Amino acid sequence: MELSIKKPFFTPKDLSWHERAKWWKDKGKRVLGYLCSDFPEEIVYAGGILPIRILGSNEAISEAYKYSINPYSCYVTRSILDIALKGELSDFDGLAITTTCDACGLDIYWRMEDQVKGSFPFLYLLPRPSISKTESSHKFFRVELFRFKESLEEFLQEEIPKSSLAHAIKVYNQNRSLLREIYDLRGEGFISGVDAASAVFSSMGNPKDESNLLLSRMIEEAKVREPKSSAAPRIHLSGSVLFNLELFELIEDLGGTVVSDDLCVGSRYFWDPVSTDRDPLEALATRYLDKEPACPCMNTESKVEDRLNFILMMLERYKADAVVFCLHKYCDTHQLDYQILAEELEEREIPFLVHIIEQNIGTAQLRTKLEALFEIINGRG
Ligand code: SF4
Numbered sequence: 001m002e003l004s005i006k007k008p009f010f011t012p013k014d015l016s017w018h019e020r021a022k023w024w025k026d027k028g029k030r031v032l033g034y035l036c037s038d039f040p041e042e043i044v045y046a047g048g049i050l051p052i053r054i055l056g057s058n059e060a061i062s063e064a065y066k067y068s069i070n071p072y073s074c075y076v077t078r079s080i081l082d083i084a085l086k087g088e089l090s091d092f093d094g095l096a097i098t099t100t101c102d103a104c105g106l107d108i109y110w111r112m113e114d115q116v117k118g119s120f121p122f123l124y125l126l127p128r129p130s131i132s133k134t135e136s137s138h139k140f141f142r143v144e145l146f147r148f149k150e151s152l153e154e155f156l157q158e159e160i161p162k163s164s165l166a167h168a169i170k171v172y173n174q175n176r177s178l179l180r181e182i183y184d185l186r187g188e189g190f191i192s193g194v195d196a197a198s199a200v201f202s203s204m205g206n207p208k209d210e211s212n213l214l215l216s217r218m219i220e221e222a223k224v225r226e227p228k229s230s231a232a233p234r235i236h237l238s239g240s241v242l243f244n245l246e247l248f249e250l251i252e253d254l255g256g257t258v259v260s261d262d263l264c265v266g267s268r269y270f271w272d273p274v275s276t277d278r279d280p281l282e283a284l285a286t287r288y289l290d291k292e293p294a295c296p297c298m299n300t301e302s303k304v305e306d307r308l309n310f311i312l313m314m315l316e317r318y319k320a321d322a323v324v325f326c327l328h329k330y331c332d333t334h335q336l337d338y339q340i341l342a343e344e345l346e347e348r349e350i351p352f353l354v355h356i357i358e359q360n361i362g363t364a365q366l367r368t369k370l371e372a373l374f375e376i377i378n379g380r381g
């Protein structure tokens with residue numbers, strides 16, 4: 001099978017939105033953008049459409065402010081709207097938005113509806129309950145997924161059969177298991193933090209079957225390499241969306257390595273598989289509601305405890321020395337959870353730091369903070 005992408009792994013810097021859409025559209029296929037790790041891409045993939053994650057970027061905002069977007073919404077939200085208003089998504093056939101977070105969900109949807117309407121032949125708001133792990137929330141979400149599938153079918157003018165959904169789930173689960181294997185190899189020093197992160201970024205924008213071939217090749221190549229020493233400060237990253245690999249590169253430049261994360265561009269995207277022994281839509285509804293690590297926007301009673309347990313599990317599994325929270329300014333949900341998570345880590349004497357990001361990661365200030373953290377870790381021997 002000939003791979004359609006230019007290089008084994010692209011990072012957000014390598015291809016513009018136009019280029020990403022173009023190489024798929026040149027094959028006569030459709031492209032649909034989505035904004036959140038909690039969006040059930042499998043339904044789109046089953047319809048023969050390529051789902052591409054729109055992450056936002058750290059480029060300056062020029063258009064969004066003209067349309068009265070709140071300057072106090074997170075940069076992810078402002079940037080996504082700006083990208084759309086600049087016409088950078090003009091090759092996309094559609095955009096689907098989940099209501100997970102009010103900022104990237106509702107706010108963007110209404111503004112797209114109001115200001116960018118007409119750019120997308122298919123614009124869909126997917127209501128997602130903020131409660132998980134209950135029978136009623138699963139039922140509700142399954143109905144919403146069914147409605148989404150119906151709308152997509154209407155747009156495509158063809159049915160998406162159950163067998164295509166089951167196949168999509170299988171391909172996506174394979175991608176998840178390959179990414180986990182890459183995380184395990186990274187933990188053992190066979191793969192760098194930067195390369196593992198670019199494998200995840202790349203998976204969010206490639207057709208998953210092609211992505212799986214690339215990931216398998218990466219794993220084969222990594223297994224025959226000499227592993228890097230694991231003595232460097234080993235970092236767990238916590239947060240939501242990062243626009244690029246700068247943070248991973250900075251940590252590695254300073255002699256550390258990112259060995260695990262609970263990022264929306266990391267494990268929050270792929271960690272849990274979808275069950276294959278039940279009705280596909282029911283399985284998708286359950287996975288995307290109950291998955292770990294949870295999105296901080298969820299209101300489930302045990303959410304923060306579950307998030308803490310996930311972080312502790314990752315620290316143990318990948319022998320991480322410390323946690324770096326990299327949170328977006330004005331992202332209330334992540335910052336609220338952080339208060340509790342920080343107390344819990346402090347109680348357990350696990351070193352951590354918090355850094356607030358906006359358009360850029362604030363390299364100079366973060367460098368100083370990381371150097372101080374690495375000194376503490378190295379001092380512990
Ligand atoms: S933090 Fe939540 S709403 Fe934001 S991208 Fe991640 S999963 Fe989606």
Ligand code: SF4
Nearest residue numbers: 074101103104328331
């Ligand atoms: S960074 Fe926070 S506020 Fe912004 S879209 Fe993600 S969850 Fe919502």
